[in-house]
Amino acid sequence: MNRVPLERKVLSENDRIAAELRTRFSENGILCLNLVSSPGAGKTSLLERTLEAFPREQRVAVLTGDIQTDNDAVRLARFGFPVRQITTGGTCHLDARMVDKALGEWRLEDLDLLLIENVGNLVCPSSYDLGEAAKIVVLSVAEGEEKPLKYPAMFLRSELLILNKIDLVPYVPFSLAKARENAQLVHPGIETIEVSCLTGEGLPQWQSWLESRMESSRKSFAAI
């Protein structure tokens, strides 16, 4: 019972820092995307395929959150773009302060795109605004088609649903149609892209989505 007012305070402090971050991103023409999912849904693999496809001159950076280990940062750094690991040391989500701190001395004016990979957790990260333009929820088909109904907040607050590991569809009890339908029940109008990071299927659609979001971001920036 006592917990609610304090949680509210923590969240409102987070919202304040997130709002500052959002202003900084906007002033520097940066599109910031916050990737959320269960553990093992494939956020890092999706980022690997995304970075791999970018031209060398792409002005992109990545922050990747984990409770322990810097495995993901090591995986992602191979592509030559700036990557920083945020190790939360037990905390179940990233918050705006961690992002602010991790940005450190990066020159924001040199970036067009900031990809944040959140801690693998389909619950808590939904409550923490990181100043992003959009949350993107990644759901692996191995997790089951009812997940949007069971974890509604995350699907409600995400602009895009990436149904990942569709190469596994023949081997798991999962209906893509049903998953889309469940996502629409929780969040009418949510966009969905079906992807396999193993076979590459669907990656062009994801890249188009990203390109079109970056284009909108560039236009808003030019209009400032």
Place this chain on the structure above:
Amino acid sequence: MNRVPLERKVLSENDRIAAELRTRFSENGILCLNLVSSPGAGKTSLLERTLEAFPREQRVAVLTGDIQTDNDAVRLARFGFPVRQITTGGTCHLDARMVDKALGEWRLEDLDLLLIENVGNLVCPSSYDLGEAAKIVVLSVAEGEEKPLKYPAMFLRSELLILNKIDLVPYVPFSLAKARENAQLVHPGIETIEVSCLTGEGLPQWQSWLESRMESSRKSFAAI
């Protein structure tokens, strides 16, 4: 910063109720097991296969936790044993008070086994004692072999690791040996059972583990 003392208070209150539950379970000769995992690792499927294999007279009951929906309780009730859904309404874990409340008017003296299916979350449920004799962590091979390193608290606090969905091993980049090795690094001596709820592989080992734990629990009870 302010959050720590309050979290400690919440946890110590939880520990107090969990200790009471543990005493009640022990006084009634009940083995209580707390199943934890990421969303979609297959806890409900494992429980379905477990209940299905029990004789009608098995004195078992199930509490199943979810943020939203009573889908799991509906799935599990089909086997004729008492099942209750705990819908947390946003909270990312079960706590001892929720379990205490859900037990309600169940006659504990009529039970030998209480299976608790926690909310799908590989982080927060590790901090909440529910009065269980043991936590069991379920990891789907689709999630990746490095999960014990990334989410160490859960693997450290679990007595048994169930590597689930091993039927998917041919289709995913996952080494069972590496996963076992990672689990041992975090929790030396943790037991591991490899299971497929789809093909039934490994289920006899799980049933033996359960039977042997129930036998120990019966012996301690007889000795009181």
